[in-house]
Amino acid sequence: MFLEERKDVAGGYSCNHSSPLQIAQGVLFKKCKSQLKYSTHTNLAKAWNKIYFTGQPFSTSHTTVDPKEMKKFQLLAYKWWDEHGEYSALHSMNDIRVPFIRDTVLNMRNDHPLGSPLSGMKILDIGCGGGLLTEPLGRLGASVTGIDPVEDNIRTAELHKSFDPVLGKRIQYKSCSLEDLVEEASETFDSIVASEVVEHVADVEMFVRCCSRVLKPEGSLFITTINKSQLSYLLGIVVAEKVLGIVPAGTHEWEKFIAPEELERILESNGFLVKTVKGMLYNPLFGSWSWIGSTSINYALHAVKSTAQEQSGPSEPPLEIDKEQLQTEASIGTGS
Numbered sequence: 001m002f003l004e005e006r007k008d009v010a011g012g013y014s015c016n017h018s019s020p021l022q023i024a025q026g027v028l029f030k031k032c033k034s035q036l037k038y039s040t041h042t043n044l045a046k047a048w049n050k051i052y053f054t055g056q057p058f059s060t061s062h063t064t065v066d067p068k069e070m071k072k073f074q075l076l077a078y079k080w081w082d083e084h085g086e087y088s089a090l091h092s093m094n095d096i097r098v099p100f101i102r103d104t105v106l107n108m109r110n111d112h113p114l115g116s117p118l119s120g121m122k123i124l125d126i127g128c129g130g131g132l133l134t135e136p137l138g139r140l141g142a143s144v145t146g147i148d149p150v151e152d153n154i155r156t157a158e159l160h161k162s163f164d165p166v167l168g169k170r171i172q173y174k175s176c177s178l179e180d181l182v183e184e185a186s187e188t189f190d191s192i193v194a195s196e197v198v199e200h201v202a203d204v205e206m207f208v209r210c211c212s213r214v215l216k217p218e219g220s221l222f223i224t225t226i227n228k229s230q231l232s233y234l235l236g237i238v239v240a241e242k243v244l245g246i247v248p249a250g251t252h253e254w255e256k257f258i259a260p261e262e263l264e265r266i267l268e269s270n271g272f273l274v275k276t277v278k279g280m281l282y283n284p285l286f287g288s289w290s291w292i293g294s295t296s297i298n299y300a301l302h303a304v305k306s307t308a309q310e311q312s313g314p315s316e317p318p319l320e321i322d323k324e325q326l327q328t329e330a331s332i333g334t335g336s
Contacts, residue, residue, distance in 0.1 A: 077130070077150060077152035077153045077155070077156050078152070078156060080129055080130025080131070080132060080153070080156050080157070080160075081130060081132075081156070081160055087129075087130075087132065088287060089282055089287070089289075090129075090132050090133075090196070091132060092282075092287050092288050092289055093195075093224070093280075093282075093289050094132065094133065094136055095288065095289060096280065096289045096290070096291060096300075097133065097195060097222075097224055097289075097300065098133070098136045098137070098140075100222070100278070100300055100302075101137065101191070101193065101222050102117055102118065102140055104220065104222070104275075104276070104302050105117070105118060105121065105191065105220065108220070113141060115141075116140065116141025117140055117141060118137060118140040118141045118142035119141035119142070120141075120143075121141070121142040121143065121190045121191060122142070122143050122144075122145070122188065122189050122190050122191075123137055123142045123143070123144045123145070123189060123190065123191045123192070123193060124144075124145050124147070124181075124185075124188075124189040124191070124192045124193070124214060124215075125137065125144055125145065125146040125147070125193045125195075126147060126178055126192065126193065126194045126197055126211075127147075127148055127194065127195075127196075127197040127200075128146030128147060128148050128153070128154075128157060128173065129148055129153050129156075129157070130153055130156040130157045130160060131146055131156075131157035131160055131161060131171070131173070133193060133195055134146040134157065134171055134173075135160070135161065135164075135167060135171065137193070138166075138167050138170040138171045139166070139167070141170070142170065142191075143170055143171075144170060144171045144172075145171075145172050145173075145174065145189070146171065146172070146173045146174070147173070147174045147175075147176050147177075147178065147180075147181065148173075148175060149175065149176065149177050150175070151175040153175075154173045154174070154175040157173050158173055161173070178207070178210045178211070178214075179210055181214050182210060182213045182214060185214045186213060186214060187213075187214065187215065187216045187217065188214055188216070189214055189215055189216060189219060190216055190219050190220070191215075191219055191220040191221070191222065192211050192214070192215050192219070192220070192221045192222070193222045194207075194211070194221070194222070194223050194224075195222070195223070195224045196224055196225065196226075197223075197225070198223055198225040198258060198263070199225050199226050199256050199257050199258065200256065201256075204258060204263065204266055205266045205269075205270065208266055208267055208270045208272070209270055212270055212271055212272070212305060215305050216305070217305055217306070217307040218304060218305060218306075218307060219304070219305050220302060220303070220304055220305075221267075221272060221302070221303045221304075221305065222300070222301070222302055223263070223300070223301045223302075223303075224280065224298065224299070224300045224301075225257075225258060225263070225298070225299065225301075226257045226258075226297065226298055226299075227257060227258070227259055227260060227295055227296055227297060227298070227299060228254065228255075228257035228258055228259050228262075229257075229259070229296045229297065230296075231296045231297050232254070232257055232296070232297050232298075233254045233257075235297060236254075236257075236297070237254055260277050260295050260299050260301065263301065264277070264301070264303075267301075267303045271305060271306045272303040272304065272305055272306065273303060273304050273306060274301060274302070274303045275302045275303060275304055276300075276301065276302040277295060277299055277300070277301050278291055278295070278299060278300045278301075279291065279292040279293055279294045279295040279296070279297070279298070279299050280292065280297070280298035280299055280300055281297060281298065282298065
């Protein structure tokens with residue numbers, strides 16, 4: 001209804017820390033004979049290594065991204081809008097991640113502007129690439145800032161945005177790292193989207209702290225990422241990279257994947273309350289994503305930043321009561 005260009009539709013944790021090498025032994029695979037462009041979530045890297053947080057004002061005198069990562073994805077910068085190319089899985093992921101963001105925001109708002117459900121919202125899209133997620137959010141009425149450290153990605157995003165005059169008023173792109181925004185955009189955004197980014201961050205807790213700095217109290221953080229499980233190693237690395245060769249070898253490191261319960265722990269220790277965790281599954285035969293009960297491979301997460309009062313000071317009785325009430329609300333959840 002809201003997205004003209006794309007179809008508009010829109011859990012239990014699972015984590016096994018057995019050695020990844022053990023699960024690959026004895027498994028035989030056959031080469032895929034079709035010419036399917038199976039571009040999985042492993043093509044979604046956004047070069048966000050070496051994020052740091054010192055507790056002091058952020059300095060822009062040091063780089064926070066890995067030059068090797070930037071070079072890797074700079075080579076693909078012109079392919080972002082090829083729906084059948086390396087980023088095909090990202091295009092189809094919009095079918096579930098855009099409605100997930102939209103519906104969650106609507107459930108938290110009292111007003112529902114017709115035709116522009118995200119009108120009045122300021123959203124930060126971290127690791128925006130060519131703007132695949134930024135543009136749909138802009139078309140839903142949001143004012144979106146997309147950031148990416150790869151300048152060629154931003155150039156591609158700017159060029160594609162120029163074809164739609166409406167987006168020119170709603171979207172701005174910046175070639176910068178997350179910490180570059182911390183001082184200039186403290187508590188600026190109503191929502192933050194970090195889709196397929198967390199698994200490329202050197203220190204997830206530092207990354208979360210940066211997000212908290214630029215997000216308004218009670219603002220929403222949306223994350224999609226990959227679980228650190230046997231299946232994620234088998235399908236995301238062994239099959240996709242080593243067997244079928246549909247993703248460049250070395251695109252991902254299994255050690256950087258993160259289990260949903262670990263991500264939830266980090267978020268809650270930094271002033272966030274996790275509201276929803278949902279499993280995702282990509283079907284390479286049909287090139288489509290769907291929601292599933294298991295989070296053993298991919299998952300989406302929605303968390304809300306606590307208010308300043310809830311984050312400050314030791315655990316006093318009044319705050320404990322408020323926290324228990326918030327936890328009760330989280331257990332009910334929207335489940336959308």
